[in-house]
Amino acid sequence: MGIVKVNTMVTFHLETRDGTRREITGAAGISAMEAIRASGCDEIAATCGGSCSCATCHVYLRKAAPEFLPPISPTEEDLLDFAEDRTEQSRLSCQVILRPELDGMEITVAPASAF
Amino acid sequence: MAHDFGNIDAMIADPRTYMDRATYHALFAHLRREEPVRWTAPEGIAPFWLVSRHADVHSVESRASVFLNAPRAVMRPVAVEEALAARQAGHKEIIRSMNNMDGEEHRQVRAITSRNFLLPSVRRMTDEIDAIAQEFVSRLIYKGPETDFVQDVAVWYPLRVIMALLGVPAGDEALMLKLTREIFEEKSRDEFGKQRDQAQLGFFSYFRDVLEDRRKNPRDDLATTIANGTVNGAPLPEFESLSYCLTVATAGHDTTAATIAGGLLALIENPDQMQKLRADVSLIDSAVEEMLRWVAPVKHFFRTAAEDTRIGETAIRAGDSVMLAFPSPGFDADMVEAPEEFRVDRAPNPHLALGSGPHACLGQHLARLEIRQFFLAFFDRIDEIALNGTPSYSPSSFISGLSSLPVKFTVK
Ligand code: HEM
Ligand code: FES
Numbered sequence: 001m002g003i004v005k006v007n008t009m010v011t012f013h014l015e016t017r018d019g020t021r022r023e024i025t026g027a028a029g030i031s032a033m034e035a036i037r038a039s040g041c042d043e044i045a046a047t048c049g050g051s052c053s054c055a056t057c058h059v060y061l062r063k064a065a066p067e068f069l070p071p072i073s074p075t076e077e078d079l080l081d082f083a084e085d086r087t088e089q090s091r092l093s094c095q096v097i098l099r100p101e102l103d104g105m106e107i108t109v110a111p112a113s114a115f
Numbered sequence: 116m117a118h119d120f121g122n123i124d125a126m127i128a129d130p131r132t133y134m135d136r137a138t139y140h141a142l143f144a145h146l147r148r149e150e151p152v153r154w155t156a157p158e159g160i161a162p163f164w165l166v167s168r169h170a171d172v173h174s175v176e177s178r179a180s181v182f183l184n185a186p187r188a189v190m191r192p193v194a195v196e197e198a199l200a201a202r203q204a205g206h207k208e209i210i211r212s213m214n215n216m217d218g219e220e221h222r223q224v225r226a227i228t229s230r231n232f233l234l235p236s237v238r239r240m241t242d243e244i245d246a247i248a249q250e251f252v253s254r255l256i257y258k259g260p261e262t263d264f265v266q267d268v269a270v271w272y273p274l275r276v277i278m279a280l281l282g283v284p285a286g287d288e289a290l291m292l293k294l295t296r297e298i299f300e301e302k303s304r305d306e307f308g309k310q311r312d313q314a315q316l317g318f319f320s321y322f323r324d325v326l327e328d329r330r331k332n333p334r335d336d337l338a339t340t341i342a343n344g345t346v347n348g349a350p351l352p353e354f355e356s357l358s359y360c361l362t363v364a365t366a367g368h369d370t371t372a373a374t375i376a377g378g379l380l381a382l383i384e385n386p387d388q389m390q391k392l393r394a395d396v397s398l399i400d401s402a403v404e405e406m407l408r409w410v411a412p413v414k415h416f417f418r419t420a421a422e423d424t425r426i427g428e429t430a431i432r433a434g435d436s437v438m439l440a441f442p443s444p445g446f447d448a449d450m451v452e453a454p455e456e457f458r459v460d461r462a463p464n465p466h467l468a469l470g471s472g473p474h475a476c477l478g479q480h481l482a483r484l485e486i487r488q489f490f491l492a493f494f495d496r497i498d499e500i501a502l503n504g505t506p507s508y509s510p511s512s513f514i515s516g517l518s519s520l521p522v523k524f525t526v527k
Binding site for chain 1: 176177178180181222225226229230232233234235463467469470471472473474475476477479480
């Protein structure tokens with residue numbers, strides 16, 4: 001039997017810099033950065049458009065199973081290195097591709113970095 | 116506002132359409148309104164969906180695993196694609212660089228040089244770029260008080276920056292400029308492709324020697340980084356490493372030069388905006404974004420659908436190709452307030468002149484810094500500036516911008 005492809009949606013919790021919490025839903029396959037920006041939150045400037053070159057999409061990630069996250073690439077590692085306020089939970093949200101297994105994760109927007 | 120554009124397929128394929136700013140923007144306003152995802156089939160060119168709305172271009176770019184960069188990058192006649200495929204084991208583009216790759220391979224190839232182009236790395240180059248900008252403003256003054264801003268200044272400045280980074284000596288810059296023009300310009304439909312072919316060979320023989328040299332004598336430049344680049348632990352093959360050099364060498368200067376020249380023209384044509392920016396140079400960053408939106412020198416790249424999908428309401432079949440018209444989203448009234456107005460303080464400014472998603476312009480932070488430092492240096496020294504003739508544009512459906520901007524000016 002053929003598999004019917006549906007546009008799977010993934011929901012996660014976002015905490016913005018002012019401490020407000022909200023739920024965000026985005027289609028599997030796009031990045032968390034895209035989903036957050038599409039929700040109208042502009043605390044994530046995403047200056048480079050998601051090409052992993054600006055670090056203005058820095059977030060802290062919790063309750064996300066590591067095996068379903070793309071590994072941190074050397075370029076992301078370089079950028080996170082520049083970011084002040086880096087923690088073990090740090091990721092660049094443009095590199096976090098939504099998938100069903102990440103449903104329910106919690107994302108906090110990191111403080112803005114000035115390089 | 117019914118406007119009969121006649122044969123839209125032919126217009127999209129015709130390099131002259133891109134030389135006429137008013138017609139180009141009227142055409143795309145029509146497309147965004149009436150046919151936002153348009154099946155386009157110019158004679159002699161493989162057909163494609165032409166995507167013009169902001170939401171749609173953005174959505175295609177963010178679904179990078181569905182809309183692939185391989186195998187088709189730019190518009191060219193089927194006859195040229197077939198000739199290339201015959202000589203390059205089926206590959207239909209003149210190069211194979213990160214722009215023709217997807218997924219993990221793209222990530223690794225881009226990562227070979229990406230460290231040099233990260234926003235924090237680029238910020239550290241500010242003083243060097245500023246010094247080069249000042250040198251070229253001083254050249255402008257020397258050439259003045261009447262000069263062709265494009266031919267005398269704009270094309271040379273970003274060329275100096277990218278060639279210095281790449282490691283090409285200043286003495287070879289004129290050759291690089293000539294080859295770049297041959298890659299991007301289309302003199303006529305008949306020659307479409309032929310001169311690009313020659314230029315590709317010219318670039319390749321030049322960079323073959325450079326790469327060879329850097330493997331033996333490493334230096335602190337991008338050529339050395341590319342010469343020693345690896346993918347999955349293996350050295351980058353020759354075609355790919357030559358393509359890399361060609362991409363960095365060509366992508367980095369005509370685009371930036373066009374934006375600086377087009378930005379200056381917009382300021383001259385909008386004296387209130389020139390005045391506003393001069394009075395408050397802290398607006399420089401938003402002014403740079405507005406210049407990028409206004410000029411958007413990269414007219415398209417393609418994507419190819421990997422599976423059946425949709426763009427907005429339109430069903431797309433696996434294998435269909437999609438042309439992303441990068442200037443158009445910046446003029447989409449759904450996203451941009453009063454898009455026909457040039458405003459140096461525009462914010463937000465969600466243009467897509469640099470693309471978005473994993474393939475978004477590698478050199479974007481460098482380009483922004485170059486434009487920024489140029490205008491800061493320019494406002495320091497130049498007083499009044501006015502048009503001194505008719506500007507003209509280069510004929511290309513891929514990368515096109517001002518080829519001549521006659522100006523006269525006074526120095527402070
Ligand atoms: C104002 C100047 C520039 C403009 C308007 C511009 C525009 C663009 C656009 C529209 C793309 C395709 C984006 C996409 O597919 O989403 C691109 C890609 C690219 N640009 Fe630029 N660019 C500029 C300057 C530069 C500079 C200075 C460099 C220097 C190295 C550069 C290198 C590249 C490369 C390597 C790619 C391919 C990236 C990839 O496929 O991963 N560009 N650029
Ligand atoms: S959006 Fe620039 S690094 Fe993520």
